Amino acid sequence: MPGRMAGRRALITGGAGAIGLACARRLLAEGAEAVLLDRRADALSSAAVVGAAPVACDIRDPAAVAAAVDRAAVLLSGPADVLINAAGVYRIAPLLDLAPDEWDDVLAVNLRGSFLAGRAIAAALIAAGLAGAIVNISSTAGLVADAAEPSAHYNASKAGVLALTRQMAAEWAPYGIRANAVCPGVIDTPMLRMMDDPAAGAAYLRTGVPQGRLGSAEEVAAAVVFLASDDASYLTGAAVPVDGGVTAI
Amino acid sequence: MRAIVTGAARGLGAAIAGRLARDGADVVLVDISADVTATAERLGAAVEGGPGQVAAGLVADVSDEAASAAAVDRAVNAIGGVDVLVNNAGIGGPDTDVADTSLAEFRRVLDVNLAGTFLMCRAAARVMIGQGSGGAIVNMGSVFGQQGVAGGAGYCASKAGVALLTHSLALELAPHSIRANTIAPGNMATEMHWDELRSRAARSGTGFDEQVEMTRAAIPLGRHGTGGDIAGVVAWLVSADASYVTGQTIGVNGGVWLG
Numbered sequence: 253m254p255g256r257m258a259g260r261r262a263l264i265t266g267g268a269g270a271i272g273l274a275c276a277r278r279l280l281a282e283g284a285e286a287v288l289l290d291r292r293a294d295a296l297s298s299a300a301v302v303g304a305a306p307v308a309c310d311i312r313d314p315a316a317v318a319a320a321v322d323r324a325a326v327l328l329s330g331p332a333d334v335l336i337n338a339a340g341v342y343r344i345a346p347l348l349d350l351a352p353d354e355w356d357d358v359l360a361v362n363l364r365g366s367f368l369a370g371r372a373i374a375a376a377l378i379a380a381g382l383a384g385a386i387v388n389i390s391s392t393a394g395l396v397a398d399a400a401e402p403s404a405h406y407n408a409s410k411a412g413v414l415a416l417t418r419q420m421a422a423e424w425a426p427y428g429i430r431a432n433a434v435c436p437g438v439i440d441t442p443m444l445r446m447m448d449d450p451a452a453g454a455a456y457l458r459t460g461v462p463q464g465r466l467g468s469a470e471e472v473a474a475a476v477v478f479l480a481s482d483d484a485s486y487l488t489g490a491a492v493p494v495d496g497g498v499t500a501i
Numbered sequence: 502m503r504a505i506v507t508g509a510a511r512g513l514g515a516a517i518a519g520r521l522a523r524d525g526a527d528v529v530l531v532d533i534s535a536d537v538t539a540t541a542e543r544l545g546a547a548v549e550g551g552p553g554q555v556a557a558g559l560v561a562d563v564s565d566e567a568a569s570a571a572a573v574d575r576a577v578n579a580i581g582g583v584d585v586l587v588n589n590a591g592i593g594g595p596d597t598d599v600a601d602t603s604l605a606e607f608r609r610v611l612d613v614n615l616a617g618t619f620l621m622c623r624a625a626a627r628v629m630i631g632q633g634s635g636g637a638i639v640n641m642g643s644v645f646g647q648q649g650v651a652g653g654a655g656y657c658a659s660k661a662g663v664a665l666l667t668h669s670l671a672l673e674l675a676p677h678s679i680r681a682n683t684i685a686p687g688n689m690a691t692e693m694h695w696d697e698l699r700s701r702a703a704r705s706g707t708g709f710d711e712q713v714e715m716t717r718a719a720i721p722l723g724r725h726g727t728g729g730d731i732a733g734v735v736a737w738l739v740s741a742d743a744s745y746v747t748g749q750t751i752g753v754n755g756g757v758w759l760g
Contacts, residue, residue, distance in 0.1 A: 418759040421721065421756045421759060422721055422756060422759055425721030425722050425723070425755075425756045426721070426723065428722075430722070437745075462671065462672050462675035462747065462748065463675050463745065463747060464675070464676070467745040468745070471742075471744055471745040472745075474741075474742035474743070474744075475742070475743065475746065478737045478742060478743075481733075482733070483733030483734065483736060483737055484733065484734065484737075485729075485730055485733065486687075486722065486726045486727070486730035486731075486734075486753050486754070486755050487734070487751070487752070487753055487754075488721065488722060488755065488756040489721075489752075489756045489758075489759040490751060490752045490753075492746070492749065492751060493746070493749050494745050494746055495745065495746075496675075496745050496747065497671050497672060497675050497747040497748040499748070499749070500668040500671050500672060500747065500748020500749065501672065501748075
């Protein structure tokens, strides 16, 4: 739908990742302007390819986030009114072997980062008297456990993102700021470690995914941009799985 | 895209049908009320010259096995098949505590909201499977299918039933590339909701306007939902943009349920 996001100013964290980049492409295609944040300055060069402005930022650092949000407001000629929290890291470790520092690292990016970016954007929007939409990337791992791929820190961070989303929705609805989450299932991205073992991967798709295939970053982006658009004007605090039916089993 | 929308004579169903036709679908409206004919004409005129059309308005009781099957047959004849089914037909009530509810009243709401949805899904799924070209089903649940409410046991049970009917259907139909999802609206600015508030006002000895304001004030986004709010979500769910979304309940409630 060309033009659905015309006039919207988008900030995307984890903008150099597969899902962040797909969101940027889709937002630009629908008429929005976009700024991409990522810790990996070199990887951000891909932003130039899609036409969004890159800003290097460690999402765990409150001062860096504040500076990046200010910088984005300059680049976008106004405070971002769409925030996509796509910055995230994935780690696998059984609970008995999980190092406390690794726990903290995952929570710092996935949960603290979403909190910091969300709060900075909401504060700017409220100060300017503007409405907006926040879309947080959670995961089906925030909804269900998986013994085959143990990642309690990741799962806890993504469940935390859902609680954070609902609280953003409750506290910021009076300002016209909506907050929703997308819960991607098994998506065809570099984060997908499962494909290291093609046989196990194929078996999982047959038995664990009703639609029998991987999802794509573009399919996640389509849901994200829907949630940011006026077509979702009455949705707030929702968690929307994009998982081929995994969580319906 | 060839679409059937039930409960389409007014309210949410009419808004959904209008939106799908504007987006380019060939749409058939179904309703138990004869008003569906006039609604089909009005919506048809509004999209004239556009890519979509309103092909027919059919009068049918979706809770009747023969009538629902016949409605799907007639729709298929009118638009050459069916790719999208939106089950929006539903009734409220009985608005009484379980202790005061007759079996007939309890069965009535389950009949229309749950059995009606089952019958339409079954008839349309058979057509979609036969066509072999996939499809999408959207069933109308409710926030009151996600949480209980005193005086609403029958309605809540019917809408919770719709959600799990839909999710089971999603698992059965995934191999046929047919997706099925539930939308769970909150408090909508529809005659059904106003009727419920009138009944609540009468029971509690308060005014209707007072009930409307009390309901509105409890909605985080500060307003009742509209047909357009629901239609936007239906348009997304039946489109290729939701191609990896199936077996889900999407709450469209202004933040009134943050479970």
